Amino acid sequence: xxxxxxxxxxxxxxxxxxxxxxxxxxxxxxxxxxxxxxxxxxxxxxxxxxxxxxxxxxxxxxxxxxxxxxxxxxxxxxxxxxxxxxxxxxxxxxxxxxxxxxxxxxxxxxxxxxxxxxxxxxxxxxxxxxxxxxxxxxxxxxxxxxxxxxxxxxxxxxxxxxxxxxxxxxxxxxxxxxxxxxxxxxxxxxxxxxxxxxxxxxxxxxxxxxxxxxxxxxxxxxxxxxxxxxxxxxxxxxxxxxxxxxxxxxxxxxxxxxxxxxxxxxxxxxxxxxxxxxxxxxxxxxxxxxxxxxxxxxxxxxxxxxxxxxxxxxxxxxxxxxxxxxxxxxxxxxxxxxxxxxxxxxxxxxxxxxxxxxxxxxxxxxxxxxxxxxxxxxxxxxxxxxxxxxx
Amino acid sequence: xxxxxxxxxxxxxxxxxxxxxxxxxxxxxxxxxxxxxxxxxxxxxxxxxxxxxxxxxxxxxxxxxxxxxxxxxxxxxxxxxxxxxxxxxxxxxxxxxxxxxxxxxxxxxxxxxxxxxxxxxxxxxxxxxxxxxxxxxxxxxxxxxxxxxxxxxxxxxxxxxxxxxxxxxxxxxxxxxxxxxxxxxxxxxxxxxxxxxxxxxxxxxxxxxxxxxxxxxxxxxxxxxxxxxxxxxxxxxxxxxxxxxxxxxxxxxxxxxxxxxxxxxxxxxxxxxxxxxxxxxxxxxxxxxxxxxxxxxxxxxxxxxxxxxxxxxxxxxxxxxxxxxxxxxxxxxxxxxxxxxxxxxxxxxxxxxxxxxxxxxxxxxxxxxxxxxxxxxxxxxxxxxxxxxxxxxxxxxxxxxxxxxxxxxxxxxxxxxxxxxxxxxxxxxxxxxxxxxxxxxxxxxxxxxxxxxxxxxxxxxxx
Numbered sequence: 001x002x003x004x005x006x007x008x009x010x011x012x013x014x015x016x017x018x019x020x021x022x023x024x025x026x027x028x029x030x031x032x033x034x035x036x037x038x039x040x041x042x043x044x045x046x047x048x049x050x051x052x053x054x055x056x057x058x059x060x061x062x063x064x065x066x067x068x069x070x071x072x073x074x075x076x077x078x079x080x081x082x083x084x085x086x087x088x089x090x091x092x093x094x095x096x097x098x099x100x101x102x103x104x105x106x107x108x109x110x111x112x113x114x115x116x117x118x119x120x121x122x123x124x125x126x127x128x129x130x131x132x133x134x135x136x137x138x139x140x141x142x143x144x145x146x147x148x149x150x151x152x153x154x155x156x157x158x159x160x161x162x163x164x165x166x167x168x169x170x171x172x173x174x175x176x177x178x179x180x181x182x183x184x185x186x187x188x189x190x191x192x193x194x195x196x197x198x199x200x201x202x203x204x205x206x207x208x209x210x211x212x213x214x215x216x217x218x219x220x221x222x223x224x225x226x227x228x229x230x231x232x233x234x235x236x237x238x239x240x241x242x243x244x245x246x247x248x249x250x251x252x253x254x255x256x257x258x259x260x261x262x263x264x265x266x267x268x269x270x271x272x273x274x275x276x277x278x279x280x281x282x283x284x285x286x287x288x289x290x291x292x293x294x295x296x297x298x299x300x301x302x303x304x305x306x307x308x309x310x311x312x313x314x315x316x317x318x319x320x321x322x323x324x325x326x327x328x329x330x331x332x333x334x335x336x337x338x339x340x341x342x343x344x345x346x347x348x349x350x351x352x353x354x355x356x357x358x359x360x361x362x363x364x365x366x367x368x369x370x371x372x373x374x375x376x377x378x379x380x381x382x383x384x385x386x387x388x389x390x391x
Numbered sequence: 392x393x394x395x396x397x398x399x400x401x402x403x404x405x406x407x408x409x410x411x412x413x414x415x416x417x418x419x420x421x422x423x424x425x426x427x428x429x430x431x432x433x434x435x436x437x438x439x440x441x442x443x444x445x446x447x448x449x450x451x452x453x454x455x456x457x458x459x460x461x462x463x464x465x466x467x468x469x470x471x472x473x474x475x476x477x478x479x480x481x482x483x484x485x486x487x488x489x490x491x492x493x494x495x496x497x498x499x500x501x502x503x504x505x506x507x508x509x510x511x512x513x514x515x516x517x518x519x520x521x522x523x524x525x526x527x528x529x530x531x532x533x534x535x536x537x538x539x540x541x542x543x544x545x546x547x548x549x550x551x552x553x554x555x556x557x558x559x560x561x562x563x564x565x566x567x568x569x570x571x572x573x574x575x576x577x578x579x580x581x582x583x584x585x586x587x588x589x590x591x592x593x594x595x596x597x598x599x600x601x602x603x604x605x606x607x608x609x610x611x612x613x614x615x616x617x618x619x620x621x622x623x624x625x626x627x628x629x630x631x632x633x634x635x636x637x638x639x640x641x642x643x644x645x646x647x648x649x650x651x652x653x654x655x656x657x658x659x660x661x662x663x664x665x666x667x668x669x670x671x672x673x674x675x676x677x678x679x680x681x682x683x684x685x686x687x688x689x690x691x692x693x694x695x696x697x698x699x700x701x702x703x704x705x706x707x708x709x710x711x712x713x714x715x716x717x718x719x720x721x722x723x724x725x726x727x728x729x730x731x732x733x734x735x736x737x738x739x740x741x742x743x744x745x746x747x748x749x750x751x752x753x754x755x756x757x758x759x760x761x762x763x764x765x766x767x768x769x770x771x772x773x774x775x776x777x778x779x780x781x782x783x784x785x786x787x788x789x790x791x792x793x794x795x796x797x798x799x800x801x802x803x804x805x806x807x808x809x810x811x812x813x814x815x816x817x818x819x820x821x822x823x824x825x826x827x828x829x830x831x832x833x834x835x836x837x838x839x840x841x842x843x844x845x846x847x848x849x850x851x852x853x854x
Contacts, residue, residue, distance in 0.1 A: 177794065177797040178797065178801060180796050183836065183840070184800050184840050184843050184844065184847075185796065188843070188848060191848045191849065192848070192849050194827045195827055195848070195850065199789075199792055199849060199852075201789075202787070202788060203792050203793050206789030206790040206792070206793045207793065237474035237477070238478060
């Protein structure tokens with residue numbers, strides 16, 4: 001019997017070997033690119049559970065998700081993969097052909113330090129500190145030199161490495177005021193209670209409402225609001241065409257939860273952010289590609305504290321109306337004892353640079369020379385993934 | 392440190408104390424206020440409404456011209472032109488916001504500046520109606536600012552004749568039922584032209600007599616007829632003529648014949664009819680009471696003492712609508728110097744006074760737009776011709792106050808340890824600070840937190 005995995009592997013190899021390099025693709029002049037960096041190492045097996053893998057339940061234990069189709073269960077994508085129940089928007093996009101999932105992505109970096117792994121992911125090389133600037137910055141500088149300048153914005157407190165370099169990107173911090181810290185709030189409340197008790201009571205009530213509105217949970221942070229802001233910026237005429245966002249909190253060593261819990265809350269925030277982004281982009285969504293990446297995946301098995309430890313390959317998501325989605329891209333290495341890297345991590349099947357090259361070529365008509373020599377030098381081992389975008 | 396009266400002068404009458412105000416105000420706070428009224432507050436040079444309207448007309452023209460030329464990709468071309476138009480409006484709006492708040496943060500005549508804002512809110516136009524977004528700031532500069540220390544009738548006329556008002560309250564195209572333009576439209580059998588009562592109604596209800604000012608629906612219609620023809624010059628359109636973007640009287644829209652307003656007859660006199668009506672409205676006792684009530688509500692209390700309102704109305708009528716004697720009566724009134732400070736700052740007051748207190752401006756003054764939007768008072772956008780509410784009940788909700796604390800924390804973090812919050816409390820609240828506020832600020836864990844507690848705390852919310 002030919003199992004689902006073999007089929008997938010075959011399909012993936014075919015696409016990788018496809019000879020057609022998308023040089024001929026005309027660049028959509030108004031294409032948008034959004035890069036979301038999930039810092040801390042997203043647990044790909046939690047986000048995209050391979051429920052059809054025989055060893056899935058045994059490895060994941062309490063972290064395993066139910067994909068039986070019931071309420072609150074992971075939503076199936078096919079006979080092998082499902083999506084975490086918090087990723088409803090992603091599921092909808094997948095069904096609409098606007099989301100592609102790469103389940104086993106890793107940079108060439110094989111150690112397990114967050115900082116070095118992020119440095120490699122953003123620098124675009126093969127080892128930490130190989131580049132002092134970011135691959136996206138090099139791409140934008142190259143485009144500007146070629147007379148096809150795209151403005152870029154980092155929705156972050158400081159411009160992340162991926163966007164640092166000779167090309168000047170703008171920074172943008174939340175227009176939404178950050179909430180005052182708890183200690184300041186407590187002191188302010190005590191002061192109001194003494195001077196203006198009626199106002200103090202109203203503020204207390206508002207605080208309770210805020211807590212309710214965020215599901216008693218501040219862990220979602222500002223990501224949905226930031227992604228909405230990114231959408232508005234990118235939709236604006238004359239606005240930037242490239243945006244970079246980052247979100248922390250994915251380093252789930254303990255009690256990460258399954259369908260509910262801290263990780264689920266973050267996934268929901270990410271998913272809500274994607275919906276906000278698509279909504280704010282409105283008509284421009286169809287010209288948009290979003291890449292959601294993390295520095296590494298986590299251990300295939302749950303650890304002793306209800307979490308997962310630093311691993312190697314993890315999931316990456318490509319979303320947007322410009323995507324030729326509704327499919328899994330890259331190979332699936334499997335969860336068998338010999339499939340795992342060092343017996344513990346998901347084995348890398350796809351270099352994220354293959355995704356980035358494919359996106360840059362398709363969105364901005366960047367040519368092979370620029371991609372291979374300037375943006376990602378010495379990356380022949382990571383050929384561009386073709387046909388990522390709709391023709 | 393500010394004396395209690397200096398604190399009231401700076402915070403209630405002005406836009407918020409700045410460090411050094413104790414010396415500026417000295418020991419005669421009333422004199423400091425009245426000295427500011429010697430001349431109209433200075434207006435900065437900026438593109439005026441006529442130029443803005445001319446550009447908007449050109450952009451609209453370019454849109455339709457290109458539409459006609461390129462039949463192939465009509466949709467795309469059209470969308471570009473729409474974007475161009477939107478971009479121009481947005482940039483004009485932001486430029487006017489920047490100018491307004493730069494002035495508010497820097498002015499040495501904060502009482503005069505507050506009066507500009509008071510009247511701008513009395514004659515509210517709102518930027519949520521296009522193309523008012525591009526004109527709300529120039530309206531304030533051109534129609535309000537030059538007249539705040541003049542005569543109310545002149546202020547009234549300037550406001551009602553300004554293109555922003557004529558557009559906002561739909562008078563520019565209002566046609567008398569028996570006007571030549573309406574007759575021509577009937578003959579052509581196309582879109583009918585008729586009377587628009589909007590401006591007339593708001594003049595009576597909001598700008599002059601007040602809602603209980605003793606007028607009826609008949610008066611609204613009659614005033615609307617008198618206002619027909621008050622329009623804006625343009626080169627294009629169904630009725631070209633006049634200087635583009637400026638007030639222009641279109642005889643073709645004007646309702647002919649005599650009219651009657653509040654029992655008084657007005658003979659047909661074209662453009663002068665409505666002017667005569669407005670000047671008469673400015674002299675009505677109901678107008679005096681309406682203006683006195685609003686002024687007292689703004690400066691003294693949400694429900695101002697009736698005796699004060701009565702005195703203000705009398706001062707207004709006795710000076711035949713001159714505004715400085717009205718303000719002088721207010722400044723001389725003991726009610727205006729009462730403690731504790733009864734008025735809750737609006738978000739605009741709050742943000743402006745916070746920056747003034749710190750003698751600090753955000754690097755990009757366009758930030759006032761998102762910040763004030765979040766705090767609930769987007770610049771130039773009251774959303775209705777009634778203007779922003781002037782009552783605490785509207786602004787004092789828990790979430791609103793919580794957001795002010797958030798803002799204060801952010802500003803405190805931005806200023807960091809550049810400012811000693813204990814000294815700042817003396818400089819901006821002075822003798823009006825409660826002991827509890829001073830103690831809380833002194834015990835803060837950092838200068839930034841002290842600033843957050845001072846500016847986000849209850850004393851600073853009052854004026």
